[in-house]
Amino acid sequence: MEEHVHDKDNEYTLTFDSKCPADASKVLHTVIYKKATCTRVDDIILHFHCSRDSKCVKCQHNYL
Secondary structure (H helix, E strand, O other): EEEEOOOOOEEEEEEEEEEEEOOOEEEEEEEEEEEEOOOOOEEEEEEEEEEOOOHHHHHHHHHH
C-alpha cells in the first residue's frame, strides 16, 4: 500500500497491489479518499480505479 496526500480538501490517495477476482491476475487499485469530518465515520471514497478494468465493481466493494 502506498499513500499520497493531497493538500486540497483533505483528500488522499492510496494504492493497493491486489489480485483480480475474475482471473487472479495482478492489478493495482487506486482509491481517492476524502477525510471524514468525524472520527466515528469512515473516510469517503471519491474515486476508485482498477488498472485492469476501471468499471469493475467486484474489486470496488473491497474498499467500501
